[in-house]
Amino acid sequence: MIAPRSEGMRVLVADDEVPARQRLLDLLQADAQVGVVLEAGDGQAAVEIIEREAPDLVFLDVQMPELDGLEVIEAVGAAAMPLTVFVTAYDQHAIHAFEANALDYLLKPFSDERLEASLSRAKTRLDERSIREFGRSVLRMVSTREPADRYLDRLVIKSAGTRFIRVVDIDWIEGAGVYVNLHVAGKEFLYRTALNELADRLDPMRFVRVHRSAIVNIDSIVELQVISHGEFAVVLRDGRRSRVSRTYRPQLERRLGQSL
Template identity: 80%
Template sequence: MIAPRDEALRILVADDEAPARQRLIDLLQKDSRVGIIFEASDGQAAVEIIEREAPDLIFLDVQMPELSGLEVIEAIGAAAMPLTIFVTAYDQHAIRAFEANALDYLLKPFSDERLEAALARAKTRHDERSVQEFGRNILRMVSATPPVDRRIDRLVVRTAGTTRFIRVVDIDWIEAAGVYVNLHVGGKELLYRASINELTDRFDPMRFIRVHRSAIVNIDSIVELQPISHGEFELVLKDGHRSRVSRTYRGLLEKRLGQSL
């Protein structure tokens, strides 16, 4: 079904200044297409809300504590980001914002009319995406080609002039390192060029669990689980490493274990 034009938009407002967030929220609530509005006062909170709630649109401040607006996009991945409108008081960020595939750019202080124009553009783009997704779903339904299993059981790692074949099941845990990841295998650390999102998609989800935006662990390497606070836990692995299980990813671990933590 094609999304109706009056489909409510789920919007995240991410800005470290409370008055700026409230003004945006007050203006957005006047629009009949706006549904749930989430708030984030720093970049880390924005990442967690995007991963947990998958909003349709985000108004993203460029300069925030924890992670900047551009670092939020880097953490999520540009392709996985919701429609994004940057909001900032510094126009020198405009070029980098559009390089990050921003839909629009609001320079503080902006007028009500300028926000309305940006929101109208976002609603149009959202409707276009809905129609495109409908088309892709139809193609998938009528395609006779069986899905390709993209899971891999070995990684080819080149280091110090040597090419090594690493069995995926031998990896204890993986941590993000920019455009690379660090593979922890039997107490050794190997650098491998891939994003953590890519490996999450291509590893067996029954064995490898995402526990944090920057960490994947092999469930067979977990020795014990220790509570920290506020619904977060810390994993202790066979190699002695400790990895925090964030609230965002706790549900994945509980689903794999088939029980609550």
């Protein structure tokens, strides 16, 4: 469920208890700086909404069906998580919340003032993040491109024998547990490296991440298809399709130099 408002913070409330969820929704919708309020009744729904809607802030119940709060973070990936405020009825969970790099935690039952303090902390952090991102953008504009030899041009695949694969021939790369599958001209090759590690060694002018489990070769994209509500899927020359998640959509837009 999405309650659209004017521009402002995008906030997700993930709690399996309807009364607790509704109280948070009511309090958030009364805040003029909150623009969109989303809700999820279980952990799996929370993961899907985070990946699809990319909220700025999540109020995350620790104990939920399907996936609990910590499992939600694990499923999304800590680096891709929005600012997170854990909500719990048990004080001992506060320690785990801060171990998970949560911005704050709310102990049920909490007062309106306690929620306002948590929201204020989130707004400050978002402002700081915007300033840092602007600074990074300026640095990227004025800095020269890193030397090409920083990036891989061949990958060595070891199975029954040894095969060399030119990086430029890779159509897309798919996360496969702790390793990755390389898709080359309709064939798949298992490469024993984590997706995040490989992403750091690929030329960002050629490869762009479109999902937490997919990296595509920009030259292999033949079409962008609209799914719904501003969501897109890339269609590759081998016929495969990969959804562009809201988290990674800005990276594709920056590479293309235009908004989707």
